[in-house]
Every structure is written in structure tokens, then in C-alpha cells.
Amino acid sequence: MNLPKKIQIREVGPRDGLQAEKNLVSTENKIELINRIFKCNIRMIEATSFVNPRAIPQLSDAEQVITRINRPVDSVVSALVGNSRGVQRAIRAGVEEIQVVISASEEHNRRNVNMDIIKSIQQLEGVVPEAFQSGVVVRAAIATAFGCPFEGEISIKQVLWLVGVFLEMGIKQVTLADTAGLGDPLLVSRVVGEIWNRYPNIELALHFHDTRGLGLANSLAGMQSGVTILEASLGGLGGCPFIPKATGNIATEDLVFMCEKMGVDTNVQLEEMLETARWLEKVIGRELPGRVMKAEASESCTPI
Amino acid sequence: MNLPKKIQIREVGPRDGLQAEKNLVSTENKIELINRIFKCNIRMIEATSFVNPRAIPQLSDAEQVITRINRPVDSVVSALVGNSRGVQRAIRAGVEEIQVVISASEEHNRRNVNMDIIKSIQQLEGVVPEAFQSGVVVRAAIATAFGCPFEGEISIKQVLWLVGVFLEMGIKQVTLADTAGLGDPLLVSRVVGEIWNRYPNIELALHFHDTRGLGLANSLAGMQSGVTILEASLGGLGGCPFIPKATGNIATEDLVFMCEKMGVDTNVQLEEMLETARWLEKVIGRELPGRVMKAEASESCTPI
Numbered sequence: 001m002n003l004p005k006k007i008q009i010r011e012v013g014p015r016d017g018l019q020a021e022k023n024l025v026s027t028e029n030k031i032e033l034i035n036r037i038f039k040c041n042i043r044m045i046e047a048t049s050f051v052n053p054r055a056i057p058q059l060s061d062a063e064q065v066i067t068r069i070n071r072p073v074d075s076v077v078s079a080l081v082g083n084s085r086g087v088q089r090a091i092r093a094g095v096e097e098i099q100v101v102i103s104a105s106e107e108h109n110r111r112n113v114n115m116d117i118i119k120s121i122q123q124l125e126g127v128v129p130e131a132f133q134s135g136v137v138v139r140a141a142i143a144t145a146f147g148c149p150f151e152g153e154i155s156i157k158q159v160l161w162l163v164g165v166f167l168e169m170g171i172k173q174v175t176l177a178d179t180a181g182l183g184d185p186l187l188v189s190r191v192v193g194e195i196w197n198r199y200p201n202i203e204l205a206l207h208f209h210d211t212r213g214l215g216l217a218n219s220l221a222g223m224q225s226g227v228t229i230l231e232a233s234l235g236g237l238g239g240c241p242f243i244p245k246a247t248g249n250i251a252t253e254d255l256v257f258m259c260e261k262m263g264v265d266t267n268v269q270l271e272e273m274l275e276t277a278r279w280l281e282k283v284i285g286r287e288l289p290g291r292v293m294k295a296e297a298s299e300s301c302t303p304i
Numbered sequence: 305m306n307l308p309k310k311i312q313i314r315e316v317g318p319r320d321g322l323q324a325e326k327n328l329v330s331t332e333n334k335i336e337l338i339n340r341i342f343k344c345n346i347r348m349i350e351a352t353s354f355v356n357p358r359a360i361p362q363l364s365d366a367e368q369v370i371t372r373i374n375r376p377v378d379s380v381v382s383a384l385v386g387n388s389r390g391v392q393r394a395i396r397a398g399v400e401e402i403q404v405v406i407s408a409s410e411e412h413n414r415r416n417v418n419m420d421i422i423k424s425i426q427q428l429e430g431v432v433p434e435a436f437q438s439g440v441v442v443r444a445a446i447a448t449a450f451g452c453p454f455e456g457e458i459s460i461k462q463v464l465w466l467v468g469v470f471l472e473m474g475i476k477q478v479t480l481a482d483t484a485g486l487g488d489p490l491l492v493s494r495v496v497g498e499i500w501n502r503y504p505n506i507e508l509a510l511h512f513h514d515t516r517g518l519g520l521a522n523s524l525a526g527m528q529s530g531v532t533i534l535e536a537s538l539g540g541l542g543g544c545p546f547i548p549k550a551t552g553n554i555a556t557e558d559l560v561f562m563c564e565k566m567g568v569d570t571n572v573q574l575e576e577m578l579e580t581a582r583w584l585e586k587v588i589g590r591e592l593p594g595r596v597m598k599a600e601a602s603e604s605c606t607p608i
Contacts, residue, residue: 001489001490001493001525001528003490181599184562184565184566185305185524185562185566186305186307186565186566186567187565187566189305210595211595211599212558212561212562212595212596212599213520213555213558213561213562213594213595213596214520214558214561214562214565216517216518216520216521217520217521217523217524217562219521220489220521220524220525221305221524224305251517254516254517254518257516257518258488258489258516258517258518258521261488261490261491261518262488262489262490262491263490290517291514291515291516291517292516292517295485295515295516
């Protein structure tokens with residue numbers, strides 16, 4: 001089995017996880033969450049989102065969070081932005097990276113940002129140069145890259161086209177996001193393979209949701225394809241709080257467990273990660289989907 | 305990605321799943337469960353266990369279940385047995401296959417069957433010929449083959465040794481069971497690789513628990529290593545009912561979803577499987593860990 005010796009974990013819980021939480025989490029707890037994640041040795045973090053506070057009230061304290069966290073010198077603090085105002089706010093607050101997003105699916109893009117893909121691209125063409133001029137990295141995510149709940153299958157051609165669009169803007173960091181958990185390991189290896197075949201120098205990251213339980217299998221397939229940046233959310237925070245059974249992101253600590261067990265170095269302190277995930281469950285006030293943090297309790301109970 | 309064109313699913317819910325359920329399930333519901341699983345086109349099934357009814361009261365109706373289910377002509381109905389009396393009961397009831405088990409871990413074997421591994425082997429040497437004389441297949445499972453909650457790592461040498469012991473008894477069907485969910489994809493590919501390197505003609509099956517969320521990733525690794533018989537439990541039934549958060553077997557329908565999505569033919573009717581899993585949740589009276597059956601509810605809720 002071909003695996004990378006080392007990968008980087010990009011933590012997205014403070015943004016992708018929290019944005020789905022109906023109950024407001026205090027700014028203090030958000031700051032503590034990010035500080036604790038840094039203490040576990042994670043260095044890439046999507047910390048918040050500079051979007052209209054009315055759209056996502058949970059993340060309306062983005063400036064506070066970015067300016068008050070304790071940032072290790074080698075950290076890459078990122079924030080999601082949607083437009084020029086967001087870019088300006090993020091840069092002013094002092095992020096190292098801004099994250100932009102376009103869906104591979106027209107219908108999902110419309111529902112997510114209320115415009116079609118071409119319009120999204122035009123908007124980015126306006127704001128991306130602004131970000132580069134300020135010296136920040138721009139990372140682009142392709143949402144629904146492995147399937148769309150509204151449109152079904154997404155052609156690899158469509159994903160390749162978007163990668164090309166981003167490259168033309170000067171963006172070299174691209175995240176393929178399985179927004180609805182519709183990807184499978186074979187598809188992951190095909191999409192990654194075709195992208196690197198066409199654009200060998202692009203830096204790919206993968207972002208899997210565990211909606212159908214395939215998140216870690218898809219992460220494995222991504223690593224087998226050579227991808228060394230994997231996104232995850234502490235405790236598996238994310239998904240939709242209005243549908244209690246719906247699961248969201250893969251749990252960072254479960255991904256770390258899988259990697260370290262296979263000898264793939266993540267540099268993450270797993271025990272501290274598990275403690276932080278248990279602390280996060282208390283902050284959020286409900287059970288989170290992460291598995292490894294619950295496994296100890298089941299150790300004593302193992303009939304064949 | 306190298307995958308088999310076709311695999312066989314071996315359903316273990318009626319035995320491995322139900323035995324962990326504290327609340328008794330009626331014989332009628334067990335029979336309906338198995339009949340429904342057959343209707344989904346699954347043909348290999350571990351239907352019950354002929355062990356001391358005081359040890360596992362849930363499965364004390366083993367004879368009733370085996371004799372009253374509607375068996376398709378091409379089905380392989382299997383039952384777990386622990387001793388000579390169990391073999392006789394199983395054969396009299398009319399199983400096609402008996403399943404025996406030894407743990408790779410001394411400590412786990414002692415806790416599971418109250419004797420050390422050598423004693424277990426001697427007991428099997430007494431009963432296996434009896435089974436073969438009756439014309440049934442004997443399948444041997446190696447429990448804790450990928451790690452033990454009490455002893456930690458299990459050496460591949462120990463697993464290889466047990467496979468050799470089984471082969472000397474004439475057993476050609478061997479299941480490697482990750483009883484405590486401690487395996488990882490790399491370990492799976494190594495163990496399978498070494499076994500087939502030494503014993504190229506053995507028929508291997510894999511049995512994964514999802515305790516740490518790696519069940520499907522491990523199944524993927526198994527298929528990539530060429531294994532074409534995978535065990536799973538409908539709805540993910542299993543684990544320990546006394547620890548609500550502890551998860552057990554991988555969910556059959558999730559495994560089927562992953563396979564079919566990748567074009568690996570299972571011959572299973574996924575939609576009927578999902579319906580049966582939802583029915584099983586009602587029978588058991590609580591939410592089961594299977595993911596795909598819950599995914600539809602989350603379709604309408606997919607922020608990036």
C-alpha cells in the first residue's frame with residue numbers, strides 16, 4: 001500500500017463545523033478551541049468566515065477570533081470569504097490565507113451563494129488579485145466536487161475546468177470538497193489522478209464529509225493517490241443541527257488515529273486532540289460523531 | 305485503484321449483531337430479519353449461534369430460527385458453535401456451514417471462551433472432523449486478528465500460525481476478525497498479503513468493527529488486497545448495548561453502498577437493504593449506527 005510518509009491536517013471545525021451550529025458558541029470558547037487545536041500541533045486552520053453576519057450569525061465575531069487567538073509562528077490561519085468586503089475584513093484582521101469557494105454543481109452554487117458559477121468566477125476575478133496584493137495566500141475550494149445532492153454525478157471535466165479557472169487566477173492551493181458525502185474511494189483516486197495528470201504542480205487538499213460513512217475510506221484513497229493535505233473537523237463537528245442524525249465532517253482525531261496507526265506522520269498530539277474533542281462536546285452540549293474518543297468506553301466489551 | 309469486480313457480502317447481524325442486544329428479539333422477528341436479508345440477495349448469512357443458552361439467552365431459539373427461515377437454494381446458512389454439542393445441534397437443525405472461532409490474543413480467548421488458545425485448538429480438533437463427516441463447511445474466525453484491547457498489537461506471525469492450524473484441520477475458509485476495531489488499512493493489507501504469500505489457496509473473509517470509524521477504510525484495503533468476502537451487520541447492529549455510544553460492526557448497507565458506488569458488484573438490492581435496516585431500527589427500538597439510511601434526511605442541508 002502506497003502512502004505518504006507525512007501529511008498535514010487542516011482543521012476546519014471552527015468554520016465549517018461551527019457554522020452549522022444553531023446555538024451560538026461564545027467568542028471565548030471559539031478562541032479556546034483554536035488555541036487548543038494549535039496546542040495539539042495542528043498548524044493549518046480554517047478559523048472563521050468573513051461573510052454577512054446576518055447569513056451566519058454564529059461567525060459574526062470573526063474579527064475578535066482572528067485577532068485574539070495565540071498564533072504559533074508557523075501557523076496558517078485561514079478564513080472563508082465571499083466577496084470584496086470579506087477579503088478586506090479578513091486581511092485587516094490579519095489572516096495568512098483566505099479561502100474562496102465555488103461549487104462544481106450549478107444548482108448547489110445557486111443555493112449556496114445565490115448566483116450561477118460564471119457569476120461566482122467573475123466575482124472572484126475581482127477579489128483574488130486584491131488578496132494577492134496584500135500578500136495572503138488564496139485557497140480555492142470546489143464544493144460538491146464528488147457529487148451533488150441536487151444534480152447527482154459531477155463530471156471530472158467540470159472539476160478540471162474549475163481547477164483551470166483557479167490556476168488562471170493565480171491560485172495554486174485547491175481543495176476538493178465532498179460537500180454532501182457522495183464521493184467514493186475509486187472516484188477520489190480518479191479525480192485526483194486526472195487533475196494531477198493535467199496540472200502536475202497544483203497543491204491539492206481534500207475535504208470529506210462522512211454523511212454516508214465513507215469519509216475515512218475516501219481520505220485513505222486520497223493519501224494513496226498522493227494527497228498530503230487533508231481537512232477534518234474536531235469531533236466531527238458539522239452537518240446539519242436541524243437533522244440530529246445527519247453527520248457532517250470527518251472527525252480530525254479519527255483521521256489522525258488512522259494515519260498514525262499506519263505510520264503516516266501527522267505531527268498531531270492524538271491524546272490532546274481526544275481531550276479537546278471531549279471538551280468540545282461539552283461546549284456544544286451534545287454528542288459529536290467522532291468515534292475514537294468513545295472507543296475507550298467500549299474496550300471492556302468485545303465479544304467476537 | 306485495484307478492486308475486485310465482484311464481492312460477496314456475508315451478513316452477520318442475526319448472530320454477531322443480535323447477541324449484543326440486551327432486550328430479547330422475538331423468534332418471529334429474527335426469522336423475518338433473515339428472510340428479508342435473503343430477499344435483498346445476500347446469500348451468505350451467519351444466522352445464529354448454537355452455544356449454551358445461559359451464556360447468550362438472546363440466541364437460545366437457534367433451532368427454531370434455522371428450521372423456519374425460507375432458504376434460497378443457493379444460500380449458505382451458517383451458525384457459530386463452541387463445542388461438540390453445538391456442532392450436533394447445528395447439523396441437526398440443518399446448517400450448511402458451522403463457524404468456529406479462536407482469538408489470536410490469549411487474554412481475549414480466555415475472556416471469550418474461558419480457556420487458553422491451545423485448549424481451544426484441542427477442542428476444535430475434536431469437533432471439526434465431526435462436522436466435516438456430516439458434509440457441512442467449517443469456517444474458522446480468528447478474533448482480535450488486528451489488535452487486542454487487552455494485549456495490544458497482535459503479531460502477524462501469531463495470525464499466520466493460527467491459519468496454519470486451521471488448514472491442518474482441513475479448514476479452508478478463514479475469517480480475520482477485527483473484534484475490537486483496532487485494525488488499520490495498512491495492517492489489513494500486510495496481514496492479508498502475508499497470509500496469501502504463505503497460503504495462496506486459502507479463502508479469506510474479513511470482518512471489521514467500526515469502533516474507531518475505520519471499518520469501511522479497512523474493508524477497502526481488504527478489497528484492494530484481493531479479498532472478496534466481506535462480513536457486515538445490517539444497520540451496524542452490534543457492539544455493546546450497555547455502552548450506548550460504543551459502535552460495533554460495520555453496516556452492511558453502508559458497505560454495499562461503497563462497493564456499488566465504485567462499481568464493485570455485490571448483487572445486493574441496496575434500496576431493500578435500507579428499508580430493512582430502518583425496519584430493524586424499529587424492531588430493536590433504538591437508532592442504529594448505519595449512515596446511508598440517514599443520509600437522505602440530510603440531503604436538503606448542505607452548506608459547503
